[in-house]
Amino acid sequence: MLQLEKRAAPSNGMRLAAPLFATLLMLVTGLCIFLVLGKNPVDAFRVFFIKPLASLYGLGELLLKTTPLLLCALGLAIGFRSNVWNIGAEGQLTIGGIAGAGVALAFGDTESHWLLPLMLLAGVLGGMAWAAIPAFLRTRFNTSEILVSLMLVYVAQLLLSYLVHGPWRDPDGYNFPQSRMFNDWELLPLLWEGVRTNIGFIFALLLAALSWVFTTKTFAGYRMQVAGLAPAAAAYAGFSERRNIWLALLISGGAAGLAGIGEVAGPIGQLQPQVSPGYGFAAIIVAFVGRLHPLGIVLASLLMSLLYLGGEQAQIELALPSAVTGLFQGLLLFYLLAADLLVNFRVKVSA
Amino acid sequence: MQAATLKPLRLALRGITKRYPGVVANDNVDLSVQPGEIHALMGENGAGKSTLMKIVYGVTRPDAGTIEWEGERVTIDSPAKARSLGIGMVFQHFSLFETLTVAENIALALDHRDPPSTLDARIIEVSERYGLPVDPRRLVHSMSVGERQRVEIVRCLLQAPRLLIMDEPTSVLTPQAVQKLFGTLRRLALEGISILYISHKLDEIRELCDTATVLRGGRLSGTATPRNEDNAGLARLMIGSDLSVCQLAPKTPGEIMLELTNMSLGSKDPFGTHLRNIDLRVRRGEIVGIAGVSGNGQKELMAALSGEMLSAYAGAVRLAGQPVGLLGPAQRRRLGLSFVPEERLGRGAVPAMCLADNALLTAAQSPGMLRIGMVQRAAARRFAQQVIADFKVKCGGDQSAASSLSGGNLQKFIVGRETILNPQLMIAAQPTWGVDVGASQMIRQALIDLRDRDVAVLVVSEELDELFSICDRIVVIAQGRLSPSRVPAETSVEEIGSWMSGGFINGNESAAEVADAAA
Numbered sequence: 001m002l003q004l005e006k007r008a009a010p011s012n013g014m015r016l017a018a019p020l021f022a023t024l025l026m027l028v029t030g031l032c033i034f035l036v037l038g039k040n041p042v043d044a045f046r047v048f049f050i051k052p053l054a055s056l057y058g059l060g061e062l063l064l065k066t067t068p069l070l071l072c073a074l075g076l077a078i079g080f081r082s083n084v085w086n087i088g089a090e091g092q093l094t095i096g097g098i099a100g101a102g103v104a105l106a107f108g109d110t111e112s113h114w115l116l117p118l119m120l121l122a123g124v125l126g127g128m129a130w131a132a133i134p135a136f137l138r139t140r141f142n143t144s145e146i147l148v149s150l151m152l153v154y155v156a157q158l159l160l161s162y163l164v165h166g167p168w169r170d171p172d173g174y175n176f177p178q179s180r181m182f183n184d185w186e187l188l189p190l191l192w193e194g195v196r197t198n199i200g201f202i203f204a205l206l207l208a209a210l211s212w213v214f215t216t217k218t219f220a221g222y223r224m225q226v227a228g229l230a231p232a233a234a235a236y237a238g239f240s241e242r243r244n245i246w247l248a249l250l251i252s253g254g255a256a257g258l259a260g261i262g263e264v265a266g267p268i269g270q271l272q273p274q275v276s277p278g279y280g281f282a283a284i285i286v287a288f289v290g291r292l293h294p295l296g297i298v299l300a301s302l303l304m305s306l307l308y309l310g311g312e313q314a315q316i317e318l319a320l321p322s323a324v325t326g327l328f329q330g331l332l333l334f335y336l337l338a339a340d341l342l343v344n345f346r347v348k349v350s351a
Numbered sequence: 352m353q354a355a356t357l358k359p360l361r362l363a364l365r366g367i368t369k370r371y372p373g374v375v376a377n378d379n380v381d382l383s384v385q386p387g388e389i390h391a392l393m394g395e396n397g398a399g400k401s402t403l404m405k406i407v408y409g410v411t412r413p414d415a416g417t418i419e420w421e422g423e424r425v426t427i428d429s430p431a432k433a434r435s436l437g438i439g440m441v442f443q444h445f446s447l448f449e450t451l452t453v454a455e456n457i458a459l460a461l462d463h464r465d466p467p468s469t470l471d472a473r474i475i476e477v478s479e480r481y482g483l484p485v486d487p488r489r490l491v492h493s494m495s496v497g498e499r500q501r502v503e504i505v506r507c508l509l510q511a512p513r514l515l516i517m518d519e520p521t522s523v524l525t526p527q528a529v530q531k532l533f534g535t536l537r538r539l540a541l542e543g544i545s546i547l548y549i550s551h552k553l554d555e556i557r558e559l560c561d562t563a564t565v566l567r568g569g570r571l572s573g574t575a576t577p578r579n580e581d582n583a584g585l586a587r588l589m590i591g592s593d594l595s596v597c598q599l600a601p602k603t604p605g606e607i608m609l610e611l612t613n614m615s616l617g618s619k620d621p622f623g624t625h626l627r628n629i630d631l632r633v634r635r636g637e638i639v640g641i642a643g644v645s646g647n648g649q650k651e652l653m654a655a656l657s658g659e660m661l662s663a664y665a666g667a668v669r670l671a672g673q674p675v676g677l678l679g680p681a682q683r684r685r686l687g688l689s690f691v692p693e694e695r696l697g698r699g700a701v702p703a704m705c706l707a708d709n710a711l712l713t714a715a716q717s718p719g720m721l722r723i724g725m726v727q728r729a730a731a732r733r734f735a736q737q738v739i740a741d742f743k744v745k746c747g748g749d750q751s752a753a754s755s756l757s758g759g760n761l762q763k764f765i766v767g768r769e770t771i772l773n774p775q776l777m778i779a780a781q782p783t784w785g786v787d788v789g790a791s792q793m794i795r796q797a798l799i800d801l802r803d804r805d806v807a808v809l810v811v812s813e814e815l816d817e818l819f820s821i822c823d824r825i826v827v828i829a830q831g832r833l834s835p836s837r838v839p840a841e842t843s844v845e846e847i848g849s850w851m852s853g854g855f856i857n858g859n860e861s862a863a864e865v866a867d868a869a870a
Contacts, residue, residue, distance in 0.1 A: 009754075009755065217725050217726060218724050218725055218726065219711075219715060219721050219725070220724060222708070222715075222726055225704075226712065229701050229702070229703050230697045230698070230700075230701040230702065232694065232697050233697060233698050233699070233700065233701045235659050235680070235698075236657070236659065236680065236692055236698045236699065236712075236713075237680065237713055238658065238679050238680030238681030238684065
């Protein structure tokens with residue numbers, strides 16, 4: 001019989017191995033599902049996981065989709081480590097995109113070097129402003145930031161919908177619900193010829209390095225970690241809970257806002273009714289698969305990005321529904337949560 | 352006892368060995384308990400008492416050795432098995448769900464369920480019979496440590512055990528209540544129930560126990576008949592050397608460091624205690640002790656002093672004459688306040704963090720710890736190493752996690768950290784609760800050394816012996832009110848004990864009610 005036995009101390013090895021287990025189990029289950037759907041699993045596997053990476057363009061797409069996932073997950077992880085549960089990165093991303101696009105639509109008709117930085121800044125501030133709402137409500141009225149930030153996602157999406165259907169609709173756009181196309185000087189510069197990866201990826205990597213410094217080296221990061229691990233110890237030491245909540249939400253909101261304007265001023269190039277295929281939600285999974293550690297998050301966001309690309313390929317080549325991406329995301333999170341049991345417990349075979 | 356020897360032993364452990372990575376917690380330990388015997392298991396923290404008891408209670412399994420229960424060899428592979436054999440255990444660290452009521456917690460632990468209506472009645476019956484008043488409907492989260500312990504004891508007694516393991520049960524009771532509990536335990540023993548009494552309080556063991564098994568460093572260091580030994584003899588078995596005695600040299604206290612004037616403070620906790628008209632002065636170079644049964648406002652008073660709960664106006668709390676009632680903990684610390692909280696793990700230290708990082712918790716503002724907002728880990732490590740060396744903290748070094756230390760060693764670390772910060776005022780809440788004799792002695796000496804260096808020291812403790820041995824003055828807290836102060840030489844355990852039941856409150860119509868609650 002199999003028995004679970006509590007470990008004397010949580011296993012660090014298992015903490016790192018759990019995401020690998022989860023990935024492996026996700027692949028195995030995925031192949032079984034392909035089989036049940038009547039697809040040749042080997043073909044399906046090739047289409048899903050190999051083909052997207054087989055060309056330079058494909059690799060560029062991988063990094064392109066990694067960028068918003070990485071930005072959102074890094075910000076969220078800082079909050080999660082300190083017990084602040086921002087679930088609304090998707091909404092902050094949307095508002096970031098709206099705010100940045102608003103700058104472009106207002107001032108973009110004449111070329112200026114200042115415009116792009118201003119758009120990025122507006123995106124960051126927009127995301128922060130949206131995250132400030134749950135921060136204020138939590139610190140003032142003790143509401144749950146989980147619910148408030150989640151509900152604000154839908155408010156943000158409706159706001160976007162209103163803008164592209166109404167005031168910001170391109171007058172020359174044949175009545176499509178979208179803004180005018182951005183000019184070249186309103187778009188993030190590409191990193192290489194022939195791929196769509198833009199400078200946003202560099203920002204994301206910089207943020208990963210910064211967040212590593214913040215969490216491991218700074219006193220502010222230390223305070224937030226204490227608040228996450230032992231809230232009573234933080235109160236005893238006199239670390240302000242309000243400051244912790246504000247900081248966590250502003251950082252994660254700002255990073256998500258940057259991801260939003262990065263999409264709008266990047267691959268999309270205009271404001272559309274939908275600016276993200278759920279990056280803000282997928283980033284929650286990325287943060288946990290990456291063990292809330294910047295390096296882990298970089299790797300996990302590459303994996304998640306591959307799931308998005310594979311899902312698109314599977315739609316085109318295997319005629320599978322787009323839900324297959326969400327299915328794989330769900331499997332990954334599900335197996336990760338299950339595998340995390342082994343961090344604190346070991347399996348013992350008994351008679 | 353003559354008749355008992357004819358019957359099989361209630362419990363016999365032979366050659367029990369348990370190894371953990373890096374330590375042998377129990378090394379070839381034997382232990383036998385007669386029916387109806389009160390048997391003390393003594394030893395310092397880390398001596399292996401807890402591991403041995405976890406083995407008996409089926410929480411852990413031994414690597415070698417056998418267990419016999421009433422003459423038959425048994426394998427105890429789970430607490431449920433232990434309970435079905437008739438073994439009950441009251442843990443030192445409580446296993447209660449805070450969001451549930453007393454009755455719900457008890458119902459969860461019972462192996463055969465009673466309907467709630469009769470369970471409440473049974474709880475009240477058992478609790479009254481054994482002098483352990485608990486309200487079955489109360490939520491556990493609002494209860495003090497002492498009250499929670501009563502729930503644990505009642506929960507055990509409801510299962511009608513034949514062997515009752517009690518881990519440090521008296522640490523939160525008034526002297527009168529301890530006597531009442533001892534009466535209970537003696538009655539249980541007369542009814543034929545064996546009691547394994549884990550403790551390091553030598554007086555109690557000598558008063559209560561028939562036999563004692565002493566562990567040191569995981570090994571059996573001897574057995575004794577406590578009634579025939581003196582404290583020094585027992586202590587020698589336990590720690591392997593003679594006990595040093597605290598010396599309180601006469602000293603004239605200096606200026607007032609801490610002053611509370613007519614401070615009243617409502618508790619945010621619906622079951623908390625409101626502080627009423629508290630007057631308290633602590634001078635440089637004196638130790639003032641606050642005695643009382645837990646749940647009488649100690650938690651609230653500590654929060655009001657540390658700054659975790661702010662006062663109504665700034666002048667309610669004065670530190671060296673400065674009004675600090677509206678300042679938070681970090682600001683008060685900057686003015687020279689050090690604070691050792693009652694809960695070590697989770698408040699005084701972050702369990703998952705290493706000692707160096709735990710040093711930062713309160714030492715971050717010391718010179719060299721931070722540079723432009725960046726943590727100077729080397730300085731934090733040096734600080735932690737100094738604490739470890741100065742206070743003889745047994746651990747794997749400054750990189751060991753706080754959770755890996757025994758209670759006594761972690762407390763030495765926390766007291767050491769707060770002491771090295773050079774406080775003007777040191778406040779310590781239950782500084783030796785559940786700490787072994789050696790570590791307790793050292794912590795008390797550290798507080799006395801602070802006093803001798805002209806630091807003002809305030810100690811909250813439920814151990815009267817401790818307060819009588821280290822304090823210059825003692826006050827009592829009951830019902831959120833503070834008694835006048837007494838010099839230990841001019842009062843008695845009886846007077847302080849009756850004050851702990853609210854006896855000092857003038858014309859207090861509800862004193863009798865408090866006495867009940869404290870009993």
